[in-house]
Amino acid sequence: MEKLFPININPNLCVRCQKCSYSCHPKAIFFRDSLRFVDYNKCEGCLKCVDVCEHNAIEVISIEEGKLTDFKIDTDKCTVCKKCLEPGFCFQNLFESKIDPETRKTMILFNKDGMDSCESCLKCFSNCPNNAIIPVISY
Ligand code: SF4
Ligand code: SF4
Ligand code: SF4
Known part of the structure; x- marks a missing residue:
């Protein structure tokens, strides 16, 4: 079932007041490079963080409720722009490219x-x- 979850915390609107972090019972909001992010696997989707943010800095998306276990690449949509391979796109550099042995395409x-x-x-x-x-x- 789809449910609303917080996703991006817009660094241009966020004033670092930390109200979202204090309001988050499961401590799903974390810092990287002085910016705030939400750990979907910890988040319970209560949206308290969104309620307390006076600057509307937290974007919400509708997504299936459950545990994130993997990512698939939609090859019809992927243009192999390689943005996901750039440093900083993924904190853990979990995307990679390879040559398809059959088509010889990246x-x-x-x-x-x-x-x-x-x-x-x-x-x-x-x-x-x-x-x-x-x-x-x-x-
Ligand atoms: S929706 Fe609730 S659990 Fe999720 S990050 Fe916000 S306060 Fe935390
Ligand atoms: S960012 Fe990565 S997955 Fe997305 S279109 Fe570009 S290469 Fe494909
Ligand atoms: S793959 Fe990288 S960018 Fe995507 S959720 Fe995991 S850490 Fe974040």
Whole structure:
């Protein structure tokens, strides 16, 4: 079932008041490079953080409720722009490219072996310019 979850915390609107962090019971909001992100696997979708943010800095998306376990690349949408391979796109550099042995074309893959280090921030999902990175949610 789809439900609303916080995703991006807009650094241009966020004033670092920390009200969202204080309001988050499961401590799903974390810092990287002095910016705030939400760990989807910890978030309970209560939206208290959104309620307390006076600057409307927290973007909300509708997504399946469950546990993030993998990412698939939609090859129809992926243009192999390689943005996901750039430093900083994924905190853990979990995207890679390889040559398809049959077509000899470059393709993008998610490194599922690195899933333990994924911070479930869904930054990749929201930042792929072609919406080609699809979260796999289990129940
Ligand atoms: S929706 Fe609730 S659980 Fe999720 S980050 Fe906001 S306060 Fe925390
Ligand atoms: S950022 Fe998106 S469109 Fe670009 S290569 Fe990666 S998956 Fe493909
Ligand atoms: S959710 Fe996406 S961007 Fe965030 S750490 Fe995991 S693979 Fe990287």
